[in-house]
Amino acid sequence: MRDPQIDYAAVFRALPGMVALLTPDLVYVDANDDFVRLAGRTREQLLGRYIFDVFPENPNEPAAAGMRETQASMLRVVATGERDTMALLRYDIEDPQRPGHWEEHYWSPVNAPVHGPDGRVALIVHRVEEITELIRARGGPGGDTHAGPAADTRARVLEAELYTRARELQEVNERLRTAHAREREVALALQAAMLPAPRPVAQHQAAVRYRPAVGALNVCGDWYDLVDLPGGNLAVAVGDVVGHGLAAACVMGQLRSALSAACRVAGGPAPALDVLGLYARSVDGAESTTVATTFIDWDDHSITYSCAGHPPPALLHPDGTVAFLDRATDPPLGARPEHVPRPQARTPFTEGAALVLYTDGLIERRTEDIDTGLARLADALTRHRRSDPDALADALLADLLPPTGATDDTALIVLRL
Template structure:
């Protein structure tokens, strides 16, 4: 029985897939009927033409890359003599009978070489499957998903806004409670013995930024006064509560301790038992008007300023140690003494008065010294107001400021 004769030309024409036969120079050697139907072209308008002359890029699309990508794939197929499958490709096609009008089209191309007996590439089979409708359907689906997503995001944004409004209201209430607590715990201006101090407390801006700054003045036996300023790490009601505990503990310790350093040692031991008290800074000074001396000790706090009658400013920084609760073991804290003459002004403060973001602390200290010198003739109340006006930003700071001024 003889084998049936197969008309391969007829098979090629009737292939259900759209196929072009190209020479290695990418000239169109043949085209099947499916390709003609898909492209809307006539056979005699394609045979013998360059593929890229027959199907140019859209000249009105500066980002068109179909021709470049197809040429690269064909070259790989010819140079490697292996099939090259392209990724999904946009390649716009000129509409039949409408010269210059290009339709957006998407294709899935495969380029397969046909080899001769010597292994050389004789032809390239360029098979394409159009997926334009699939892409459009997917885009419409994506648009629907996008619309639903946008609606969902809008709803979530509204919900988040409502949560934020409630949080702001809660924070505002917390701020009011913290301010009331600080105001109740901080002593009002009063005579200590027969000496008067000017005191100021300037809260930070923002609902969450009420901090744990405090000051304390105590009358000691023998025409002496204890004055302290401290700063608890953190913000809000929790910091204000810690501040109250530390202030009360230091107030009791300084009445019985042998000097400021011993009082801070007791406070440091107590701070280990108070959650949130770690890294608190505080400076304690004892003024002795009989001996005309100031004895002081600092736990990581900015140094007190001493304004001499001639306008010279001295910072008391010879007895500085780490903040409370930093050391795991008890270590004796340093203590220093400095003499003063009548008319000298002692200024204790928290870091909100001098520190600014991205600025060295020495700049803030120099700014404080300059302001003190210029206002050296002012009484303590006027001097306190001048320092707050000149040194704090007009729109407020994110840190509290406590200030104590005493004319010695």
């Protein structure tokens, strides 16, 4: 069958319930028929106008907060790219036929993002359930007064209780958002302080990147490191702590420092991971951390590597072919009940190749097999094989991370050999 030709503009107009579309600047660009009818405004009175010019706050209600809370919800959608559900809200509407006369209204709003091709929020879907009649039916203002004084009193108490609990829930949500935002800010600052800045590696070029997840606390479990070894060689490592937030950032800092020290004294990446694994058993939250470690020997042009449950490093050859270093993979830290020495493997490289280490946020998607993500990475490396490390790192992030942002943080190292 041929795909049906659907008039989505007509579908939008016919949607049951009040739905409007606004720009990120909170200007109306469209509204469905129910919104126009129930809001008591014509389409011409809505389109192209700022929402709070059309629906200002009731000046006769000093404690009214409908405009402030609606604005805050919509701006959160623009900032986070995530849906925001508001609690029960009183927001009175001025009668356009009788200026200065305000009608009491109760609403249950939801604001949702529509993302553009660049991943940013292009539109806000503002859906509103008008529940004024429900409140009145429960005995609120303008409700039925024929049920008797006792019933009327009980209904008004129920209405007040419902409204009060909804306001309390909204306030709790606001406090949680503030606390989460603060923890994210502190965790990211701690992460930035503990991760090394990019630096020259002898005559070789290196680029590092860290991209936090879009979720409020899904950050700060990933790290990268470049460690100078005796004889002018280099160790390059990435790791991923299972947790998120401040706790993960603290564990990450301990493990990164421990691995950095172990690499300087161990005879190879596997012995370094052995030391790290033993240390991780004494660190709360370090269990199941994944790590990939490589030792680069410039003299004999070889890479020795070992992975503890981590996605394999990628070696981009000058001709554009990609090899994944997957011959020395073992379980994550602390996964075995008894300590077992880890394996390591060695592979040669030619001058002009590139070594890429990364965390799973770059390649893994919940709906895909990991091999799909690895194939996508290999394809991107081949297409951008002539780029310098900085350009290659940026290209990988642009090609592989979702335009709306990843749900897990991502660390990345690109080293031209």
